Amino acid sequence: MGLLSLGIGSHADARGVAREVGERDLVHLGDLKAPLVRARLYRARHRLGLRPSGRPAEAERPKRYNVVDRLGGQPDMDAFERKPFYTPTEFARIASMSNDRVMDLIHAGTLHAVRISQRIYRIPLAAVLSTLYPERVRKPRFTLSRDPEREWRRFAEEAAAERLPRRYRKGA
Amino acid sequence: MRPLTARLTGHGFQQRRIGLWQRLERVGEVTRATDDESAHGRRLHLEVALPGWGLAAEATLVFIERYVRRGDGWELTGYKYDYHREPRPSGRKAHHWHDGIVHAHCVDSRWPGAASHFRDVPVDLLEAAGDFEALHLRGDIDCSGLFPLA
Numbered sequence: 001m002g003l004l005s006l007g008i009g010s011h012a013d014a015r016g017v018a019r020e021v022g023e024r025d026l027v028h029l030g031d032l033k034a035p036l037v038r039a040r041l042y043r044a045r046h047r048l049g050l051r052p053s054g055r056p057a058e059a060e061r062p063k064r065y066n067v068v069d070r071l072g073g074q075p076d077m078d079a080f081e082r083k084p085f086y087t088p089t090e091f092a093r094i095a096s097m098s099n100d101r102v103m104d105l106i107h108a109g110t111l112h113a114v115r116i117s118q119r120i121y122r123i124p125l126a127a128v129l130s131t132l133y134p135e136r137v138r139k140p141r142f143t144l145s146r147d148p149e150r151e152w153r154r155f156a157e158e159a160a161a162e163r164l165p166r167r168y169r170k171g172a
Numbered sequence: 173m174r175p176l177t178a179r180l181t182g183h184g185f186q187q188r189r190i191g192l193w194q195r196l197e198r199v200g201e202v203t204r205a206t207d208d209e210s211a212h213g214r215r216l217h218l219e220v221a222l223p224g225w226g227l228a229a230e231a232t233l234v235f236i237e238r239y240v241r242r243g244d245g246w247e248l249t250g251y252k253y254d255y256h257r258e259p260r261p262s263g264r265k266a267h268h269w270h271d272g273i274v275h276a277h278c279v280d281s282r283w284p285g286a287a288s289h290f291r292d293v294p295v296d297l298l299e300a301a302g303d304f305e306a307l308h309l310r311g312d313i314d315c316s317g318l319f320p321l322a
Contacts, residue, residue: 083223124198
């Protein structure tokens with residue numbers, strides 16, 4: 001009984017298995033039940049440094065990566081016109097990548113964009129710069145106000161100056 | 173109606189302010205970031221210039237949050253999230269929570285005048301930032317569709 005008769009995969013799988021585990025093992029596998037065949041395959045692939053998909057581990061595409069790494073170098077900061085918002089097509093041109101790739105980055109949340117309708121996005125300048133030049137992104141730096149007490153009071157003073165409608169005012 | 177009153181631990185507060193900075197740096201240029209702790213509580217103040225980064229400011233976003241200490245954490249007790257079209261006064265939109273009232277302000281950029289109060293729902297800082305960003309991109313501030321706080 002062969003692998004295909006066990007219903008564990010396609011002809012391509014069977015040929016792959018033959019290469020991976022060797023003919024003698026394959027003959028032996030033919031006598032086993034399907035779940036055991038799969039377990040033997042998994043172990044054999046692991047032993048050979050192959051992913052469960054059969055591809056070498058190093059050939060797997062990393063799930064998270066830096067956009068700049070994929071560019072093969074950063075575009076010159078002065079090489080593109082500065083403007084408040086960019087279309088995905090403009091960003092694709094600046095970053096030398098395809099429009100589809102840009103949309104993938106937007107949908108994955110890697111590239112910040114403002115959605116203005118169902119299919120229209122705009123990318124702010126700040127998002128373009130922080131994506132293409134991550135080393136220029138500043139680290140969070142919070143400071144103290146000169147007079148924290150005064151700042152605290154100012155919140156209430158400004159709120160009072162707003163003059164909420166009478167029925168909402170305190171004590172009304 | 174009370175807005176999101178999630179109580180943050182000291183660590184949670186640090187995480188939040190770092191997260192806010194990182195998110196707002198993708199919206200524009202953060203020009204002010206202060207975190208004051210006083211006897212009354214804690215006050216977070218962030219200002220963002222749009223678009224910033226060498227271009228003249230078209231708008232300014234101002235985010236202020238007030239927290240008070242509750243147990244071993246910090247509880248949000250008020251906020252003011254403002255969008256100002258520059259140069260002022262040329263339009264404004266704001267989400268506020270103070271004096272126990274959640275409300276909005278809107279000043280139409282075509283007829284700038286005194287700010288009016290409108291009904292609003294509780295919003296998070298980042299939700300407000302998203303709203304302001306979309307508003308900025310649309311152009312004129314249009315106050316139609318808002319209900320007055322009567």
